[in-house]
Amino acid sequence: MMKQVFSFVFLLTFISPAMAQEDYPGERPKLVVGIVVDQMRYEYLTRYWDRYGEGGFKRLVKQGFNFKNHHFNYIPTATGPGHTSVYTGSTPSEHGIIGNEWFDVFTDTEVYCVADPAVASVGTESDAGKMSPHRLRRSTMTDELRIFNNFKGITVAVALKDRGAVLPAGYTGTAYWFHGKDEGRWVSSTYYMNELPRWVEKFNKSKTASSYRQKWKLLYDKDTYVNSNPDDTPYEQKFKGEKAPVFPHDLPGLWEENGGFDMIKSTPFGNNITTDFALAALEGEGLGEDDVTDFLAISYSSTDYVGHRYGVKAMETEDTYLRLDRDLERLLKSLDEKVGKGEYLVFLTADHGASYNPRYLEDHKMSGGFYKTSEMINGLNDFAQRRFGNAGILRYSGYGQVYLNHSVLDSMELDKEKVRRILADHLLTYDQVEKVFTVDMLRSGDLKTGIAELVQNGYNAKLSGDIFVVFSPGLLSTGYVKGGTSHGTAYVYDTHVPFLLYGKGIRQGYTSDKTVIPDIAPTISSLLGIPFPNGVKGAVRSEAYKINE
Template identity: 35%
Template structure:
């Protein structure tokens, strides 16, 4: 029987033997530029997991960067509300959410209170797949240009492609002039939207027709290493580890107790190493069929791998499941990099690897280690604030609800009732500060001001777009999380565990080698890649060129 791996690789290229380690090509001529820029994003990967498992890595996955590339040991996000969409918008624009307008994954319209999804656009639909309300279909909400937009403005024949298990992970890095392909959890297929094209290319149709996701049905996710190798991680089956989906113990069977692949199976696949394998198979198909980096012009490919985020949300970054997934991911990256070596040429492309945010340890685990940790639930918090405001001002529902990292107040209702909105805002702030787990609450006036000495204010200011954000922005105490369920963990704070992410480069002759200890920010990624590519930085970039000289 043909193996799953060969079936997937056969959709992209003829199977080729993988070498144990890539060879370093001779440096390019001084004037030569890379033919292909490749950005790999690991959704929800804190830097501490890369360095913490370094002794268990394969020779040519993450180790390609750590041993033979240029990497930044102290790279962070500069904005405070560290979530998926916000991070993906920063990477290739070099701009913080205050400029990109992508303040969160979703938020409420300040004027109406209606929900807004970061890449939602009702004017466009998915191709060959159902389009639910608020689906991510276009970059309309992204207010800035990306590096791919700069590239295509200079070279219209260049291709810019974004691929991800999540719509936002594909659309935002691809920018306004690129093409995005995202995984559909309802069907197990990859698709695009009518924003980009009227119909899918033949190679995408062929990829989907082979039903590659179905190849993982009844496949077992088993630990990669012997049990003793995971002694540094929290064992499976903890009460706070979410047991829905694929369960919370390894080994885990994909589609266990199901008769056939279906929407639940396709969704659960993302929360396993097989989600990464499937996404990278599609990326291989894109490189092969679009001939990226092989046509005499410069191209850009962004691949955002979503599985680690789902796993950390369910089990926490401290878990053995997350530890093991990191090692599986490392092996998948090794195979993908070696594919690029053979297809594009090891001296013809540059790799950059980062993450959209880090991750907080599960509060229950943190508490067991003696930390002050907990869960902040929005529903009782909203009721408490509205109750206090009603008692003081005699008006119900002066707070519309939580929006991104803040509380949205109904300024229109306050005006209609003749209330002093500054007094309403101050009262709401005071009530929030009384709630368990709340560390700081910043007002709109503070966020629009120039104070840079108040702790975490500048970080929250970088997350604040006054046309989209709530008037009050909240910072929880360390190890506390905004939570909508009793288990698992999340991210979204200005603390180091959420801001500290990988920023790794590889490209012999282009980016040099060695560990860099100086602080860098992910906003520096776009200006740095622009310099490597010989392009101007995106117009709204706030980061700097890290000057990666060989």
């Protein structure tokens, strides 16, 4: 009798309704839509909040879950690593995309994160399509979803930038990106297909891209852009042929000297055509039409091109986000109609933030400035020659890293750790340098807080250099003396970005607890009930999940 009672209690304890409910993934969405807004600081949600409509950003925030304190936990904060970290749930230390470009120790050359000479272009005769995910070292949530569904589901990734599509698509999805110049076409590579699908060819033959060859005028009256600087400031760059960086921007009149269709990328129209193509993919691929979960990855790249040219506080930047808000509303309405309200899941985040232009900071009595990387590299070479009698100990310097020539060090019988320490101490004498980390420090595994942790998460044992350089806050390279902005640092202006969840399985609410980019992939994967990507470092943020009734 006692045994029967124990067995009954055991069943009540270990097969409780609560546990059974936790183990059951629930009804999956028909479609997951992943949105990455390139160069979106979190504050763009709040700064322009009163100007957004109810159907875009506000719909996602008011009806979804907002992670208000969401950050990148590594450097460099750039497009390639950003997209990869979102979709792998890991950091460059794991997934191997350590920058947009980097020095490749195996070939002794600089490489681009998705360039692949082993594949051919599809949809263009140019080399614009010679891209693949072959440098990716970990699986993505899009890969794990397709494998889980025995490849019955569809993954499509679209972006103006090749890396903004290739990396989210992972190994198993399909990626399309926009080739400008004199073509204005969406293209792909033989990694994915031998010819473009009929729906893509139809889109390319349409007049859609050409329709955006128009003047960029402000969406609203100029006097209403009170959250931005005046229209003409020294913190912005001009298009070639313009007398000043002011509205309206005459695309037809400036077309040829600004790269033809490439000019569209540096205007809100690039986001418009991205939405157009994403909706064409939704229809052409039949995404979300059955019970097998599909995935549509969208990267809005024009926000980055506009930001680089005009900076954080420009009217052009504000106008771009107001127009993007309309694109999001258009996208969500189409999802309501084609997939069904409550039948899809959306997340929105960014691949990095952006800095204020240093001249803007200096004009407002804040710390900022410009640096010449070439001067620092030349100085380091001179120091190596004086100190060690051979500048050849330096193999490569760039992208914030220094690579040593280990064969030369061996031939000179020099202690490598000591050489790294001496070079690091020298680099700290430069005004623009804030911190320096050697590979010996990074391999120790003891760097768990602050900037040191971000550097360690960006260090890849097979790919990275011997020394990491962290520049002081508020600095940009001399390429931005004429205006605009950039990113890549460990400072909050580059790390703090949105993370919004909306749709099936998501409750309304928010948290101010700190979360990090690698949390996104396991959170989505757990909600779908699929395996995590194989390099996951993030945590499941279940506070956003809707409680099953």
